[in-house]
Amino acid sequence: MSIFDQRQLLASIHPFDLLSEPAQERLIEQMDIAYYPKESVLITPTVEAVSLDLIINGSVNEYIDDELHDVYGEMDSFDANALIYGKTTSQFIVEEDVICYELPKEHFMELIQEHEAFQSYFLEDFISKHQKLKQHQQQNDLTPFMVARLDEIYLHEPCIVSSELSIKEALIQMKGLHTSVGIVERDGIYGIVTDTNLRDKVIIGGVSTDSAIGEIATFPLVTIDHKDFLFNALLLFTRHGIKRLVVESNGLVVGVLEQIDLLSFFANHSHLVVMQIEKADNIEELHKIGEEMLHLIRSLNSKGVKVRYISKLVNTLNAKIYEKVFVMSVPEEHREGCALIVMGSEGRSEQILRTDQDNGLIIADDQDSQTYVPYMQQLNRYLEVLGFPPCPGDIMVTNPFWRKSLHDYKTQIDSWLGSMDPEAMQQLAIFIDAQCVAGDVTLLDEAKSYLFAKFEGRDDLMAHLAKAVLSFETPLSLFSGFVVKHSVHKNELDLKKGGIFAIVHGVRVLALQNRVTETNTTGRVKALNNMNVFDKAFSTELIEAYDTLLGIRMKARLQDSKAFQDIDYVDPGDLSKIERDLLKDSFKVVNTFKKFLIFHFHLNMVV
Numbered sequence: 001m002s003i004f005d006q007r008q009l010l011a012s013i014h015p016f017d018l019l020s021e022p023a024q025e026r027l028i029e030q031m032d033i034a035y036y037p038k039e040s041v042l043i044t045p046t047v048e049a050v051s052l053d054l055i056i057n058g059s060v061n062e063y064i065d066d067e068l069h070d071v072y073g074e075m076d077s078f079d080a081n082a083l084i085y086g087k088t089t090s091q092f093i094v095e096e097d098v099i100c101y102e103l104p105k106e107h108f109m110e111l112i113q114e115h116e117a118f119q120s121y122f123l124e125d126f127i128s129k130h131q132k133l134k135q136h137q138q139q140n141d142l143t144p145f146m147v148a149r150l151d152e153i154y155l156h157e158p159c160i161v162s163s164e165l166s167i168k169e170a171l172i173q174m175k176g177l178h179t180s181v182g183i184v185e186r187d188g189i190y191g192i193v194t195d196t197n198l199r200d201k202v203i204i205g206g207v208s209t210d211s212a213i214g215e216i217a218t219f220p221l222v223t224i225d226h227k228d229f230l231f232n233a234l235l236l237f238t239r240h241g242i243k244r245l246v247v248e249s250n251g252l253v254v255g256v257l258e259q260i261d262l263l264s265f266f267a268n269h270s271h272l273v274v275m276q277i278e279k280a281d282n283i284e285e286l287h288k289i290g291e292e293m294l295h296l297i298r299s300l301n302s303k304g305v306k307v308r309y310i311s312k313l314v315n316t317l318n319a320k321i322y323e324k325v326f327v328m329s330v331p332e333e334h335r336e337g338c339a340l341i342v343m344g345s346e347g348r349s350e351q352i353l354r355t356d357q358d359n360g361l362i363i364a365d366d367q368d369s370q371t372y373v374p375y376m377q378q379l380n381r382y383l384e385v386l387g388f389p390p391c392p393g394d395i396m397v398t399n400p401f402w403r404k405s406l407h408d409y410k411t412q413i414d415s416w417l418g419s420m421d422p423e424a425m426q427q428l429a430i431f432i433d434a435q436c437v438a439g440d441v442t443l444l445d446e447a448k449s450y451l452f453a454k455f456e457g458r459d460d461l462m463a464h465l466a467k468a469v470l471s472f473e474t475p476l477s478l479f480s481g482f483v484v485k486h487s488v489h490k491n492e493l494d495l496k497k498g499g500i501f502a503i504v505h506g507v508r509v510l511a512l513q514n515r516v517t518e519t520n521t522t523g524r525v526k527a528l529n530n531m532n533v534f535d536k537a538f539s540t541e542l543i544e545a546y547d548t549l550l551g552i553r554m555k556a557r558l559q560d561s562k563a564f565q566d567i568d569y570v571d572p573g574d575l576s577k578i579e580r581d582l583l584k585d586s587f588k589v590v591n592t593f594k595k596f597l598i599f600h601f602h603l604n605m606v607v
Contacts, residue, residue, distance in 0.1 A: 013075050015121035030107040036098045043092040049082035051102040058098035063091045080122045150247055151226045155255025158183045163214025170213040184217040191217035221246045231309055238316045277320045283382050307550040308522050315349040319437045326438035329379040337367040339436045339443040347433035349520045352554050356391040360402035362443040409447045417454055420464050433519050452515045466509040466601040472497035474587050495553045496568040499590040503546045506597050545586035
């Protein structure tokens with residue numbers, strides 16, 4: 001290989017690409033090429049590391065206490081920590097014959113002392129390193145929109161008037177400030193008057209302009225803090241179907257954010273999707289919105305928006321679709337007698353693209369459950385038309401098991417808790433993630449409260465429920481590229497079984513144990529951190545690892561042209577070097593989390 005080829009190679013490998021050209025040329029002069037046959041022992045606690053090795057061909061396994069910890073393949077380097085700290089607890093053993101570049105220790109130490117960015121890569125903690133790798137992979141990972149706060153965007157001056165002021169006088173003040181929005185204060189509580197209020201109550205409703213402005217105001221306000229992120233403002237606009245947000249600071253109104261100003265800052269067209277959903281009069285019009293949502297997802301993903309933010313927005317839109325379909329299916333007089341719930345990834349607000357239906361219905365005890373049978377059949381058919389396929393496990397409102405009274409749900413909870421059967425534990429886990437999308441939310445709240453109360457002191461059930469996290473191995477060893485035996489998915493990793501499930505389910509059980517009502521996995525981790533179940537550092541690592549796994553899976557989904565089939569599987573060979581590094585680090589966090597759960601729930605004692 002020529003010097004030019006070597007320099008091109010180094011420039012393509014992170015973190016060597018952080019070095020200047022002169023530094024890369026000097027590095028090439030200092031490196032040697034070495035060969036090590038299979039089973040060669042390169043570094044151990046008693047065999048000192050003398051060089052940083054960059055693998056050209058072959059693979060090396062890292063073991064800690066005889067347990068496989070990591071696999072290093074082509075273009076991976078090892079072991080900087082052993083060089084920097086002069087010791088290691090690992091054993092590095094050649095798995096497949098290795099040809100590698102070797103950079104002597106003294107030259108490596110010179111590099112990290114002379115080049116700050118290169119040094120940071122090796123010395124920063126997991127969180128900082130993880131975030132920088134993501135930024136390097138996608139330079140616009142944190143778009144201006146995602147880091148911008150409300151105090152960085154133009155806000156309209158608020159026109160605050162007393163609720164006792166006449167409508168006419170209030171309108172004169174609003175005109176003086178060139179605003180069509182009035183903030184109405186009544187006993188320390190704020191409301192709002194817009195063109196809609198004036199049209200509906202004054203022009204159409206006949207309220208006199210001499211009447212108090214408070215008579216036509218809408219209370220309470222939908223507000224947001226001036227230090228909050230613009231993305232959260234977008235979620236509020238989307239969720240409430242409003243055009244203005246009142247911005248507060250320490251409880252005081254400081255401005256008004258118009259939806260059009262936000263959209264001009266970041267044109268993702270989500271407002272168009274909301275408008276289409278609200279205006280849809282039939283299922284055919286709703287069906288057309290699917291392509292708009294896919295376009296929105298691709299747009300946000302291409303801009304580097306984090307998966308957890310995309311999923312929040314998508315699930316907010318999906319909730320509006322569910323609510324619309326519910327209204328189309330259920331007569332008005334029966335809508336408040338039930339709660340339409342979604343479960344699974346939809347219930348956790350983590351669904352990016354439409355997968356199987358996971359829904360149910362809780363019916364008030366004073367209602368006739370049979371009344372809802374035809375309505376739920378219609379709702380199910382509508383959802384199928386909209387691209388939500390039937391659930392293979394029949395977790396749907398058309399199944400009487402998931403469509404019953406509140407009393408019967410409580411009885412079912414008792415039955416689940418009285419059984420150690422795996423199917424019962426699975427059904428229980430599904431219900432824990434339930435979220436109400438239409439109807440009377442208090443029905444679900446009461447069922448959840450009953451569930452939490454029944455789990456008090458039931459450490460035996462907690463342990464059996466948690467044990468499922470050990471059902472699947474974390475696939476670190478698959479990175480060496482060999483064929484996965486007894487599988488149709490050759491050379492591929494199952495992201496769901498390998499990591500996503502362990503995080504989702506482990507966090508779910510911890511949330512249940514600590515009576516956390518949040519259903520979103522990231523939200524649960526943050527709540528558990530606030531309760532000191534996790535420390536801040538590990539909470540952040542867990543969130544970063546989960547975001548990485550979901551991000552790589554979403555990329556695979558968006559690239560799949562066949563209705564997003566086999567979305568849980570990825571071939572490591574199709575990933576970039578940085579993506580493989582991120583995935584390795586994430587799987588390490590998954591293993592650490594599993595060990596935490598084993599200790600916390602004493603899973604080694606559960607039969």
